[in-house]
């Protein structure tokens with residue numbers, strides 16, 4: 543921040559706000575943050591990787607870092623060369639850092655889609671949760687998940703984000719991303735008031751739709767997944783693309799078996815979830 547700009551700020555909040563719009567443009571690449579947006583963030587560790595939001599904020603996206611150490615992940619998220627960032631970073635001990643202002647578009651989602659919208663970066667807040675990922679799929683520590691839960695509750699309350707729009711990276715980047723993983727405790731978060739989750743229907747076998755299936759039942763499944771928000775083709779033909787969407791759905795909502803086959807448990811869980819989203 544320049545000396546001249548500090549002088550304006552010293553004129554008091556009224557003057558500061560009146561002049562801020564006129565003077566904001568040259569400082570757009572800089573962050574004006576002096577304190578975190580969330581009271582639960584211990585400190586700022588600002589990343590240069592952010593831009594203008596191109597649409598209103600309406601979703602919260604959860605990730606795992608997928609790197610061997612927290613330090614390596616934090617470094618990647620805060621150096622300009624990486625071109626990636628997130629708004630928040632939650633360490634294994636529950637420490638929360640804020641890297642990007644909630645007002646800005648962070649670069650965590652990449653090529654993405656949900657409920658008819660692309661560019662989910664513009665419409666979301668992203669949280670990176672320290673975890674090595676599928677190479678070492680141990681449980682997330684309790685204190686880390688409790689920290690994630692209180693941060694998510696706070697973000698959703700302040701930004702009016704509805705439970706059905708608290709999503710995993712795997713939900714919005716089907717076939718490309720698998721984080722935060724089928725071992726992420728979505729159920730625990732739901733018990734803490736975060737996100738939408740229904741108890742998965744038991745796996746009992748029975749009739750299963752899978753690759754190669756054709757017809758009205760396949761089309762109804764595809765439509766139900768698309769209506770929920772997934773990037774699902776509606777063709778009546780169960781190809782690799784539909785198997786990928788079903789696997790993404792299972793990873794979040796029926797995590798005990800992620801196989802891309804729409805068995806009775808998957809279909810029933812999707813029905814119950816959709817009913818919950820409409821309620």
Ligand SMILES: [Zn+2]
Nearest residue numbers: 605606711721
């Ligand atoms: Zn991710």
